[in-house]
Amino acid sequence: MFNLIIKNFSLYYYNFCALKNINLKIKEKNITAMIGPSGCGKSTLLRSINRINDTIKGVFTKGNINVLGKNIYNTKIDVEALRRNVGMVFQRPNPFPLSIYENISFGLNINNKNSINIKMAVKESLKDVLLWDDVKNKLNRNALNLTLEQQQRLCIARAIIMKPNIILFDEPCSSLDPIATQRIEELILTLKKEYTVIIVTHNMQQAARISCDTAFMLQGKLIEFNKTEKIFTNPMEKETENYITGRFG
Amino acid sequence: MCGMLSVIFVILIFGFLFVESFTFLKNFGIFRFITGKHWFPASNPPSFGILPLIIGSILITFGACIIAIPISIMSALFISEIAPENLRDFLKFLIELMAAIPSVIIGFIGMIILVPFIKKTFNLSTGLTAFSGSIVLAFMSMPTMISISEDAIHSVPWKYKEGAIALGATKWQTIRKVVLKAAMPGIIAAIMLGIGRIIGETMAVMMVTGNASNIPKTIFVPVRTMTATIAAEMGETVRGSMHYRSLFAIGLILFLITFIINLIADLFLRKIRR
Ligand SMILES: Nc1ncnc2c1ncn2[C@@H]1O[C@H](COP(=O)(O)OP(=O)(O)OP(=O)(O)O)[C@@H](O)[C@H]1O
Ligand SMILES: [Mg+2]
Numbered sequence: 001m002f003n004l005i006i007k008n009f010s011l012y013y014y015n016f017c018a019l020k021n022i023n024l025k026i027k028e029k030n031i032t033a034m035i036g037p038s039g040c041g042k043s044t045l046l047r048s049i050n051r052i053n054d055t056i057k058g059v060f061t062k063g064n065i066n067v068l069g070k071n072i073y074n075t076k077i078d079v080e081a082l083r084r085n086v087g088m089v090f091q092r093p094n095p096f097p098l099s100i101y102e103n104i105s106f107g108l109n110i111n112n113k114n115s116i117n118i119k120m121a122v123k124e125s126l127k128d129v130l131l132w133d134d135v136k137n138k139l140n141r142n143a144l145n146l147t148l149e150q151q152q153r154l155c156i157a158r159a160i161i162m163k164p165n166i167i168l169f170d171e172p173c174s175s176l177d178p179i180a181t182q183r184i185e186e187l188i189l190t191l192k193k194e195y196t197v198i199i200v201t202h203n204m205q206q207a208a209r210i211s212c213d214t215a216f217m218l219q220g221k222l223i224e225f226n227k228t229e230k231i232f233t234n235p236m237e238k239e240t241e242n243y244i245t246g247r248f249g
Numbered sequence: 250m251c252g253m254l255s256v257i258f259v260i261l262i263f264g265f266l267f268v269e270s271f272t273f274l275k276n277f278g279i280f281r282f283i284t285g286k287h288w289f290p291a292s293n294p295p296s297f298g299i300l301p302l303i304i305g306s307i308l309i310t311f312g313a314c315i316i317a318i319p320i321s322i323m324s325a326l327f328i329s330e331i332a333p334e335n336l337r338d339f340l341k342f343l344i345e346l347m348a349a350i351p352s353v354i355i356g357f358i359g360m361i362i363l364v365p366f367i368k369k370t371f372n373l374s375t376g377l378t379a380f381s382g383s384i385v386l387a388f389m390s391m392p393t394m395i396s397i398s399e400d401a402i403h404s405v406p407w408k409y410k411e412g413a414i415a416l417g418a419t420k421w422q423t424i425r426k427v428v429l430k431a432a433m434p435g436i437i438a439a440i441m442l443g444i445g446r447i448i449g450e451t452m453a454v455m456m457v458t459g460n461a462s463n464i465p466k467t468i469f470v471p472v473r474t475m476t477a478t479i480a481a482e483m484g485e486t487v488r489g490s491m492h493y494r495s496l497f498a499i500g501l502i503l504f505l506i507t508f509i510i511n512l513i514a515d516l517f518l519r520k521i522r523r
Contacts, residue, residue, distance in 0.1 A: 052411065052414060052415055055410075080418070083415055083416065088415040090408065090412070096409055096412060097430070106416055106418075106426070109426075110417070110418050110422045158416065159415075162417070
């Protein structure tokens with residue numbers, strides 16, 4: 001039922017403590033939002049779940065994060081396998097400067113153990129993100145020629161072709177216009193059927209619109225975690241209430 | 250403005266070379282000049298065939314590329330992606346230093362160290378060979394190739410690497426499949442500039458290749474290049490003589506070759522950028 005459990009997790013950038021003893025259980029096939037003012041550690045927490053923080057100098061962690069029952073901060077874990085299982089979509093769309101086809105097939109190409117039919121898989125995942133009709137005749141074109149919205153869809157397709165368990169979104173709409181934002185939100189909602197989705201957002205309406213659960217963070221601490229509805233209508237903590245009513249942040 | 254000026258200069262140089270060599274090419278025949286197998290400008294009657302010189306130049310250039318290109322790309326990758334920070338700074342400094350060594354000095358070092366070494370290792374009658382020339386030229390072109398490739402690799406945005414890592418790519422896969430591809434236009438430019446330096450080089454080559462104007466059958470025999478021929482013989486010719494003009498004709502051919510290479514490089518770069 002919970003496929004992601006964060007236990008007593010703390011993270012330091014050198015000696016700056018960016019996450020303070022976080023405890024959180026995230027339900028599978030569900031959308032969980034993380035909200036909080038800028039600099040509170042949302043991205044840091046999200047990036048701990050696929051250990052992409054490992055690439056940043058000076059990062060040091062305490063506690064553990066269990067994905068599908070395995071502590072991913074165990075030294076023996078296969079980090080590449082973890083990242084195949086926990087996809088990530090970034091704030092600014094970051095397609096590789098390669099063709100659309102090469103972008104989507106990237107993950108399978110570097111690790112095709114089950115000899116999946118890559119062409120079929122590319123088509124499937126482009127259909128899943130509603131991009132197939134737009135690009136089916138130009139799969140060999142450079143992905144950087146797409147619009148920002150299309151690029152972000154492509155990045156989502158690139159992640160789901162791996163059939164991950166969890167997909168992490170770090171403010172996926174913050175570089176898009178309102179209409180594109182709405183359409184990407186609709187797409188994320190459809191992903192809930194198959195994937196556990198965790199989304200960081202600055203936009204409280206967005207969190208309210210698409211998530212079932214919401215975590216509110218402040219200065220590296222998890223203040224409150226509850227049903228989204230509860231957080232937005234009847235929060236337990238004073239700080240949460242201040243934040244959602246717009247008194248700060 | 251600056252572009253206009255350089256176009257004018259190029260046209261002027263071309264015009265000058267053309268005027269100086271025109272009577273020679275007309276009298277001797279351009280086809281005979283390019284395909285002639287013997288360069289005996291001082292014998293009677295003289296023979297002005299530059300095929301051996303062209304082949305010598307191509308052979309040395311080609312050999313130098315085969316040595317310099319892979320080493321340069323690997324070094325650039327090592328410096329920008331693998332080496333720890335202080336080592337990186339040191340290596341970059343070293344490469345700048347290498348780039349500043351005048352070619353005569355590299356040629357001289359090649360002559361006193363490399364040439365005897367080649368002679369001994371390959372058991373040849375002389376170490377003054379095309380191969381020695383290729384090695385020396387590879388050394389001279391590598392600083393340019395490395396530092397420009399390194400710039401290109403270094404400026405690949407972090408977000409591409411992050412994207413690859415997030416899809417489960419290892420560091421090496423990220424480098425091979427994303428970083429190298431993203432940096433490719435810059436790397437090609439680096440290689441082209443390196444080749445430019447190789448083709449234009451004269452002194453170092455003269456010192457280590459033996460200067461024999463025969464058509465080489467292997468890379469282990471003495472050869473002579475077009476640039477070396479001009480440099481070696483210009484001082485001995487009588488102004489206005491057939492021999493004198495033939496050297497300008499070589500210059501003209503060399504000019505056309507470099508022009509075409511630059512043109513191809515430019516087209517290629519533009520195509521990749523798109
Ligand atoms: N690479 C880093 N080195 C040092 N400190 C960092 C680094 N990245 C983030 N921080 C600090 O950690 C804290 C949390 O940053 P984080 O990016 O997780 O915040 P966030 O909640 O995602 O903010 P935003 O909403 O602006 O994206 C901030 O105080 C930030 O300055
Ligand atoms: Mg953030």
